[in-house]
Amino acid sequence: MGGAVSAGEDNDDLIDNLKEAQYIRSERVEQAFRAIDRGDYYLDGYRDTAYKDLAWKHGNIHLSAPCIYSEVMEALMLQQGLSFLNLGSGTGYLSTMVGLIIGPFGVNHGVELHKDVVEYARERLDDFVKTSDSFDRFELCEPQFVVGNCLDISSDSHQYDRIYCGAGVQKAHENYMKIMLKVGGILVMPVEDQLTQITRTGQSSWESKNILPVSFTPLVQQSRPDAIKRDTVDLPPVSVRSLQDLSRIYVRRTLRFLTNEESRCRGLPAHKPPQKRKRRRCRQRCINTYVFVGNQLIPQPVESEEDECIEEELKDKEEEKEKEEEDATETLKAEEPQVNLLRDRILSLPLPESLKTYLLYYREK
Numbered sequence: 001m002g003g004a005v006s007a008g009e010d011n012d013d014l015i016d017n018l019k020e021a022q023y024i025r026s027e028r029v030e031q032a033f034r035a036i037d038r039g040d041y042y043l044d045g046y047r048d049t050a051y052k053d054l055a056w057k058h059g060n061i062h063l064s065a066p067c068i069y070s071e072v073m074e075a076l077m078l079q080q081g082l083s084f085l086n087l088g089s090g091t092g093y094l095s096t097m098v099g100l101i102i103g104p105f106g107v108n109h110g111v112e113l114h115k116d117v118v119e120y121a122r123e124r125l126d127d128f129v130k131t132s133d134s135f136d137r138f139e140l141c142e143p144q145f146v147v148g149n150c151l152d153i154s155s156d157s158h159q160y161d162r163i164y165c166g167a168g169v170q171k172a173h174e175n176y177m178k179i180m181l182k183v184g185g186i187l188v189m190p191v192e193d194q195l196t197q198i199t200r201t202g203q204s205s206w207e208s209k210n211i212l213p214v215s216f217t218p219l220v221q222q223s224r225p226d227a228i229k230r231d232t233v234d235l236p237p238v239s240v241r242s243l244q245d246l247s248r249i250y251v252r253r254t255l256r257f258l259t260n261e262e263s264r265c266r267g268l269p270a271h272k273p274p275q276k277r278k279r280r281r282c283r284q285r286c287i288n289t290y291v292f293v294g295n296q297l298i299p300q301p302v303e304s305e306e307d308e309c310i311e312e313e314l315k316d317k318e319e320e321k322e323k324e325e326e327d328a329t330e331t332l333k334a335e336e337p338q339v340n341l342l343r344d345r346i347l348s349l350p351l352p353e354s355l356k357t358y359l360l361y362y363r364e365k
């Protein structure tokens with residue numbers, strides 16, 4: 001069973017496909033998707049399927065299909081400094097992408113039912129912070145995850161600018177989700193097999209828009225719905241950053257700006273853009289059927305015969321070009337090793353080693 005877009009060979013290839021099929025439409029969403037390798041959220045031995053447009057489930061670990069995440073990220077209309085709540089935060093893949101857009105002055109909370117999944121999400125986040133060059137290219141609002149049933153969040157919890165629910169919501173729980181939203185905020189969730197975007201337009205008014213037909217596994221209901229007193233889930237507090245933490249953010253921001261400027265003056269890109277591969281087939285987004293992928297209903301593009309003929313004619317030429325480009329890419333890769341300009345800059349500062357290590361977030365690489 002195929003997904004909504006062609007399988008990719010790696011993360012950049014998958015993002016190229018999502019972009020071409022117009023699931024990814026804005027630059028900031030594209031950058032966040034490129035910065036975080038979906039394969040890093042897979043268990044060893046399963047990574048080869050990570051770049052297909054398919055949902056993945058293994059034990060309690062469950063990732064939705066990339067085309068769904070693309071629509072979700074676009075529909076959330078994220079901006080710097082916003083507060084975000086992820087209900088059913090799973091592996092933390094989506095929360096981390098959101099964190100790259102909302103930046104260090106945002107709020108990034110997730111609630112996940114399974115303790116082992118929260119532990120897995122924390123490990124994945126730690127790996128990202130410790131080893132990914134993307135961490136140095138962006139400013140991250142690190143997600144904070146709590147274990148619990150998101151239907152048991154205490155009623156006096158704070159409200160959020162953006163909320164996503166990653167599991168199917170019953171109509172009866174729609175209001176529960178809606179009141180956690182600030183006025184002007186946006187909630188994206190699957191309700192009755194429709195991925196829905198809800199905007200809170202006033203204290204007691206909301207506007208709702210269907211984005212995509214989907215089929216999500218429903219949210220696990222509370223264990224004792226009839227009990228008068230249930231254990232409530234406390235969301236993490238919204239804390240003010242320490243002066244030391246703020247200084248690190250601003251020092252890194254200034255150095256990143258300077259290195260980017262220097263690169264620009266020398267006519268170099270601030271960081272090497274991903275090498276776009278020419279793909280064999282160019283699919284149009286022409287959705288007129290849906291297929292089940294895992295337990296999600298995915299729009300399936302259907303190509304017309306006319307499309308097929310034109311593609312056949314173009315295929316030979318494309319393959320020739322593709323070969324040339326791949327050769328050129330390989331040469332380029334061999335000649336230009338990836339450099340982390342911010343890291344190099346910090347390491348060259350006339351500062352005590354301990355301070356440089358702090359500025360580097362104790363990163364291993």
Ligand SMILES: C[S@@+](CC[C@H](N)C(=O)[O-])C[C@H]1O[C@@H](n2cnc3c(N)ncnc32)[C@H](O)[C@@H]1O
Binds near residue numbers: 062091094095117
């Ligand atoms: C499709 S996965 C979401 C994955 C997530 N978006 C990510 O980036 O990895 C849905 C998640 O919702 C969780 N879940 C289901 N019912 C829940 C509930 N009542 N409260 C909290 N989490 C729940 C599941 O355990 C699962 O991890």
